[in-house]
Amino acid sequence: MVEVLKNGLYDSIQDLGRFDVQEYGVPFSGAMDLHSAKVANLILDNALSSAVLEITIHGPKLLFHCDTEIALSGADLCPMINSKRVRMNSRIQILKNDVLSFGNRNYGCRAYVAVKGGFQTEFIMNSCSMYYPITMSSQLKKGDLISISEQHSAIEKPFALMKMTKSHFEVTSIEVTKGIEYSNLSEREEEMLFSTEFTVSNDSNRMAYQVKESINNTMESIITSLVLPGTVQLTPSGKLLFLMRDCQTTGGYPRILQVSESSINQLSQKIFGDKFRLKCID
C-alpha cells in the first residue's frame, strides 16, 4: 500500500487511457505526457500500460507501507525520499515506511511516479485512469490508500538510468497540422495564428489548455462533431482551446488545428506563463 499523507495540487492515477468507449461519451483520459509516463514504466521493466501516478506542479507526500522500487520521470519537482533528494529517471529502492515528498519545481509541469508492477486501483473500461464518473473520483485525496504489490528483492542489476533530453520540457514550438475547419479561417486569422506568441493561462487543466492571447474569429459554430485530444478549437470570442486527455468526445466549435502527438506531451509540461508558438507541419 501507498498512503497519501498530503495531497498535491492535482494527483491522479493514469495509464494509457480508454480507447474504445468514446461511443458512450467517455473521454480518452490517460497520462497527459504519455512519453514521460512510458519512460517511468520502462525504467522499472513494467508493461507500458501499467498505471502510474501523475502529479502536477506541487507534489504530494506519500508513505510506503511495503518495500518496492519506484522511478520518477517527467517534470523535476525535486523528489525526496525521507527528505533526501533522489534522482529523476532512475530506479529507486523503497523500504517500508519510506516517505516520498517533493520540493520546488525545477522544470516541467507533470511528474510521473511508477512503482514496480504498477499501481492497482479500480480498473474500469479497461483502464485505471481516474475520471469521475467512470472512477469514484478524479483525483487522490489525503488519506487514500493505493494498492501496490510488495517487492522485497534488492536491486542487483546496475541502476538503470535513462538519459532524458531537456528539450522535451523546453521546446517553444508546438507542432500542428491543419484542422477540419482550418480553411474557413480568414487570411488575417491564419496569419495571427502563426505569428502570435501564446502564453499558457492558469485555467489550463487535464481537459484543455488555454492561452491568454485571442485571435479574431469570424467563423460560425459547426454542427456538433467529433474531437480528439490535441484538437484546437476556436471559440466565438476568439479564444483557443487546446483539448487535452480528459476532453469531451464531441464539440461544436470550429476545429482549426490538430496538435501532433509528441507536441501534446510537450504542451502538457507547460505551466501558466510559459510561452510557445505554433508551427504548421502539414
Next chain:
Amino acid sequence: MTDYKLTYHHYSERSILVQWPQKIDENILDDVLIFKNHIINSEIKSILQVNNAYNSILIIYVYTIDNINDEFLVLKSLYSTRVRLINSTCKLWKIPVCYDDAFGIDLDEISKAKQLSKSEIIKLHSEVIYTVFFIGFLPGFLYLGGLDKRLFFPRKESPRLEVKKGSVAIGNEQTGIYPNFSPAGWNIIGNSPLDFFNAKVNDPCFAQAGDKIQFIPIDINTYYNIKEDIQSEMFSIENKVIDG
C-alpha cells in the same frame, strides 16, 4: 440508397474523419450508421474504433497512418459496397420524466416567453418520438433530434454551475438529459429517474445511435417509486423493437 458526396480528411496522425453534407437530417444519420457498421463489420485489423456524430464518422487507427491515400481508398471502396444489415432494427425507449415544478425550474420562464401553458409545453415535449443521433459531451448524454419548433429556446446566458442528475433540458433547437450532475447551459424542464450511464456493465448506455426515445410524463410520486425500484433493481426500462 442515396449516395452522398463524402469528404475524407486526415484528422490526426492516427485518425480519419469522414464528413457528410453539413445538416442535421435523419436520412444522413441512416447513411452514417450504415457506413459505420460496415466499417466495423469489415474487421480491419488496423482500425481501433469508429465513432459517429450527426454527419461525420471518426476512424481511429492502431498505429500512425503511413499512407493516407491508401486508407482513403480503402474507406471509399467500403462506402461503395456498404449494405444495410438484414434484421437491422432499432429500439423505442420509453423514458419517464417528471415535469413537476420541483424539477422543471425553467418551465415558468419558457411558458411566459413562448406564451404556452406548462401543460402545452409538456404535451409538445412528450408526444414526439426522438431519434438518438449519437452519445457525446458527457458519458451517457444522448444527442436527440426531433424537438418541436415551438419549443426552441436559447441557452442560458450564463450556465448554471450544477444541475441535478437526470435533468431534462432544452437548449436552442435541442433537447437532452444530463446523465449526471453537471454544469449546464440548457433550460431545465423536468427530471428523469433513470440511470443513463453505468461504467460497470457491458452496455454502459441502454440506448445507442439510431434508437428512438419517447418521454412519458409521470407525477412526482411515480418518480420516487421508480427511483426506489431502480435502487432495488426492480425496474426495467420499457422498450419495444421497431424496424430500422
